Amino acid sequence: SFGTALSDLIAQRKGTFLFLDIGANQGLYSLLAARNPNCRQAYAFEPVSQTYSLLRDNIAANGLQASITPVHAAVSASTGSATIRLQAAHSGAASLSTTRPAEGGTVETIHTIDISSVDELLHPEGKILVKIDVEGHETVVIDQLMRSRHLSRIAAIFYEVNEAWCNPADLEAILRQGGFSRFIRQGAGTLYDVLALCNMADAS
Numbered sequence: 001s002f003g004t005a006l007s008d009l010i011a012q013r014k015g016t017f018l019f020l021d022i023g024a025n026q027g028l029y030s031l032l033a034a035r036n037p038n039c040r041q042a043y044a045f046e047p048v049s050q051t052y053s054l055l056r057d058n059i060a061a062n063g064l065q066a067s068i069t070p071v072h073a074a075v076s077a078s079t080g081s082a083t084i085r086l087q088a089a090h091s092g093a094a095s096l097s098t099t100r101p102a103e104g105g106t107v108e109t110i111h112t113i114d115i116s117s118v119d120e121l122l123h124p125e126g127k128i129l130v131k132i133d134v135e136g137h138e139t140v141v142i143d144q145l146m147r148s149r150h151l152s153r154i155a156a157i158f159y160e161v162n163e164a165w166c167n168p169a170d171l172e173a174i175l176r177q178g179g180f181s182r183f184i185r186q187g188a189g190t191l192y193d194v195l196a197l198c199n200m201a202d203a204s
Contacts, residue, residue, distance in 0.1 A: 003186060003187070003193075005158070005184075005186045005193065005195065006029060006131060006158050006193070006195075007029070007032055009129065009156065009158065009195070010029065010032050010033045010036060010039075010129065011032065011036060013036055013038055013039075013129065014038060015038060015126075015127060016038050016040055016125060016126040016127070017036075017038060017039055017040065017126045017127045017128065017129050017155070018039070018040050018041055018042070018043070018122060018123055018126050018127070018128045018129070018153075019033035019034075019039055019041075019042040019043070019128075019129050019130075019131070020042075020043050020045070020118075020128060020129070020130040020131070021033070021042060021043065021044040021045065021131050022045045022075050022130065022131065022132045022133070022134060022141055023045065023046070023074075023131075023132060023133040023134040023135070024044035024045055024046040024055055024070075025046065025051060025055070025133070026051060026054045026055055026058055027044050027046075027054075027055040027058045027059060027068070027070075029131050030042040030043075030044040030055075030059070030068050031058065031059070031062055031064060031068070033129070034062075034064045034067035034068050035064075039067065040123045040125060040126045041067065041068075041069060041122075041123045042067060042068045042069070043068075043069045043071060043118075043121055043122070044059075044068055044069070044070045044071065045071045045073060045074065045075055045118075046070065046071070046072065047072065047073055047074035047084060047110035047111060047112070048084065048086060048108060048110065049072075049108065049110075052070065052072045055070055056070050069121065071113075071121070072111060073110070073111040073112060073113045073117075074110055074111070074112045074113070074134070074137075075112075075113060075114075075115070075118060075134075075141050075144060076112035076113070076114065076137070076140055076141070076144070077112075077114060077140050077143075077144065078112065078114050079112060079113045079114050079116075079117055080111075080112055081109055081110065081111060081112060082109070082110055082112050083107050083108070083109055083110075084107065084108055084109075084110050085106075085107055086106045086107065086108055114144060115144040115145065115147050115148050118144075118148070119148055119149050119150055122150055126153070127153055127154070127155040128150060128153045128154045128155060129155060129156050129157075129158075130145065130154060130156070130157040130158065130159075131157075131158045131159075132157065132158070132159040132160065133159075133160045134160075135160075135162075136162065136165040136166060138159055138160065138161070138166050138171060139166055139170060139171060139174070142157070142159065142171055142174050142175060143174055145157065145178070146174055146175070146177065146178035151178060151179070152179075154198060155197070155198055156195060156196065156197050156198070157175065157180070157195075157196045158193060158194070158195050158196075159171070159193065159194055159196070160191075160192075160193055161191070161192055161193070161194055162190065162191045163190040163191070164190060164191075168194070171194075172194075172196075175196045178198075179198050180196040180197065180198050181197070181198070182196070182197040183195070183196050183197075184197070
């Protein structure tokens with residue numbers, strides 16, 4: 001139902017790369033990345049305890065423990081803790097956003113890390129592909145990525161946009177300041193994905 005734009009990008013990547021799965025949920029895209037022999041390492045960031053447990057189980061069930069590094073934290077503006085809102089029926093609806101409308105459910109205190117902590121994890125070789133699905137926290141995450149000491153290695157960022165709680169023009173402006181110049185929209189309406197490319201050759 002989400003289409004194949006991201007899975008195709010991952011599968012067709014020919015150059016050496018790292019995959020950052022920010023808002024990994026149960027790890028589908030990390031698993032797909034790790035199956036590409038050109039992937040040096042995938043890093044799956046998932047802060048919610050129950051979902052993180054499923055992520056680790058999925059990595060183990062696929063025998064990809066050596067290829068995927070699960071990180072029990074959310075990428076955010078600072079290292080510390082935060083409260084995340086959860087939806088019992090939908091593991092992909094957990095949100096740190098303070099602008100997203102409250103929809104009931106429960107809350108959990110989670111660990112957060114900033115980009116300097118992410119930078120310390122990354123393998124020194126390969127371009128970087130990033131997937132962001134953080135339910136309204138996209139502006140914070142993208143701003144952090146633009147501060148990374150590995151910014152010049154980031155070839156593509158695939159991120160979700162829901163215009164109900166984030167401004168796509170603001171996200172694009174931040175990315176353009178970081179050197180991204182091509183934006184490919186996937187989907188219609190007010191809920192869709194965007195592929196931002198820094199250099200088309202690097203993202204192929």
